[in-house]
Amino acid sequence: MAGNQEPLSPRARLAVTAGKAAAAVSRAAGRGSGSVIGGRVALRLDPDLLAQLAHHLDVVLVSATNGKTTTTRLIAEALRANGGVVSNALGANMPAGITSALAGGSDARYGVIEVDEKYLDAVARDVTPKAIALLNLSRDQLDRAAETRMLAERWREGLSGTKAVVIANADDPLVVWAASSAPNVVWVAAGQEWKDDAWSCPACGGVMQRPDDDWFCGECGFRRPTPSWALSGDEVLDPHGSAWPIKLQLPGRANKANATTSAAVAAAFGVAPQVALERMHSVTAVAGRYDVVNYRGREVRLLLAKNPAGWLETFSLIDAPPAPVILSVNARGADGTDTSWLWDVDYSRLAGHPICVIGDRKLDLAVRLEVAGVDFQVCESAAEAVSACPPGRIEAIANYTAFQDLRRVVGN
Numbered sequence: 001m002a003g004n005q006e007p008l009s010p011r012a013r014l015a016v017t018a019g020k021a022a023a024a025v026s027r028a029a030g031r032g033s034g035s036v037i038g039g040r041v042a043l044r045l046d047p048d049l050l051a052q053l054a055h056h057l058d059v060v061l062v063s064a065t066n067g068k069t070t071t072t073r074l075i076a077e078a079l080r081a082n083g084g085v086v087s088n089a090l091g092a093n094m095p096a097g098i099t100s101a102l103a104g105g106s107d108a109r110y111g112v113i114e115v116d117e118k119y120l121d122a123v124a125r126d127v128t129p130k131a132i133a134l135l136n137l138s139r140d141q142l143d144r145a146a147e148t149r150m151l152a153e154r155w156r157e158g159l160s161g162t163k164a165v166v167i168a169n170a171d172d173p174l175v176v177w178a179a180s181s182a183p184n185v186v187w188v189a190a191g192q193e194w195k196d197d198a199w200s201c202p203a204c205g206g207v208m209q210r211p212d213d214d215w216f217c218g219e220c221g222f223r224r225p226t227p228s229w230a231l232s233g234d235e236v237l238d239p240h241g242s243a244w245p246i247k248l249q250l251p252g253r254a255n256k257a258n259a260t261t262s263a264a265v266a267a268a269f270g271v272a273p274q275v276a277l278e279r280m281h282s283v284t285a286v287a288g289r290y291d292v293v294n295y296r297g298r299e300v301r302l303l304l305a306k307n308p309a310g311w312l313e314t315f316s317l318i319d320a321p322p323a324p325v326i327l328s329v330n331a332r333g334a335d336g337t338d339t340s341w342l343w344d345v346d347y348s349r350l351a352g353h354p355i356c357v358i359g360d361r362k363l364d365l366a367v368r369l370e371v372a373g374v375d376f377q378v379c380e381s382a383a384e385a386v387s388a389c390p391p392g393r394i395e396a397i398a399n400y401t402a403f404q405d406l407r408r409v410v411g412n
Helices: 010-028 035-045 049-054 068-079 095-102 117-127 148-159 173-179 253-268 273-280 308-315 340-344 362-372 382-388 400-410
Strands: 058-063 085-087 110-114 131-134 165-169 185-189 229-232 235-237 243-245 292-295 298-304 325-328 355-358 392-398
Touching: 010 035, 010 049, 010 095, 035 049, 035 095, 049 095, 049 117, 058 068, 058 117, 068 085, 068 110, 068 253, 068 273, 085 095, 095 110, 095 117, 110 117, 117 148, 131 173, 131 253, 148 173, 165 173, 165 253, 185 253, 229 253, 235 253, 243 273, 253 273, 292 400, 298 308, 298 400, 325 362, 325 382, 325 400, 340 362, 355 362, 355 382, 382 400, 392 400
Parallel strands: 058 110, 058 131, 085 110, 131 165, 165 185, 185 229, 298 392, 325 355, 325 392
Antiparallel strands: 229 235, 235 243, 292 298
16 A cells, blocks of 8 residues: 655655756746656656655556546546545656656655556556556557557567556457456456457457457457446446446546546545546546637637547537537647548548638648548638637537647637
8 A cells, every 4th residue: 555755865856856947947938837848857867766756656557549638537536535646637648747747746645647658668667556547559640659569569568467457448459469468457348439450460460350349350269358347328337237327527438438447447446436436527628628618709619639549539529510610730749740640530520510620730631621522611720710610619629739729729
């Protein structure tokens, strides 16, 4: 059981102080929260700092291509039923950002940490987690991320022999392949709408068979494990067969799946499903995602979609036409500079909606919409796009840096 933090070494204390100072300078200069640069400075001064900061915590790591920020927030809310929580709630999910987050958690009992999928094994070595939640793996940031099969293999190697309980999505073959090397796995039937990255068997390369909600490889026998937790409509089914209502203010099936995984994680720390799910109801938005803001006489709902799987889930949140939609895509460093993924998204699902296109790569997106046969207009700014829409509700969908740009414009 985690306890009070042991005194940090003089070197670690210096590193924390220097990191906080660097973060403060960054904030004063208007360059964001400063968590990343603060963590980098601290780790440069003490490379072992992350392990020291996490030593007194019961740590949960959350990793996936989509949904990890929201799931991290839901788990944190659930575990607060048992004690204080420190978390990288704003999504700075590489070692520097994680270090900054933990530096402020000396009185916490739990550390609930979102981890970029490429850094999962390294962070797990440093913080010795009690639990690891794995949600999904799909293509993302094609110019710099490893191919999904390679990421699954890296996870598989890193999880081999781990002492953590691994809570993993039984419906994603890549996640199952990765998690199967761990000695203690809790399987969750969380669903998988995007299947294009798991059509071949990760074990042998054979073609995956997908009858109904099942999946298996007809060549090597690799198959979906039997889950002990499941999402069933608006309820979570626990290992005892009891059904618990999901109480969320966040929209969509994907967030119900996130809540199901979060309930399974909370149960591993002794928080009952009913208590965990009731506490999750307090979450109305996550780092601005799903917020509805008033701007120029319209209600703009802010939705984040960073890759094909994320766009597919986001489209399911949008009501039938004629609700107007603003689409914004950038290709900066944090987004990945390769926009070829746009051609994997089925934009025909937006047919009938008035569409405005903005962002650094608005012309790339315009070409994709033109080929999809969807009507749209290109705008030079978010303000112009909002003004082009009639009064009422607007759905604004953006990838990572475009989402941050949009939040700054509309004042959230």
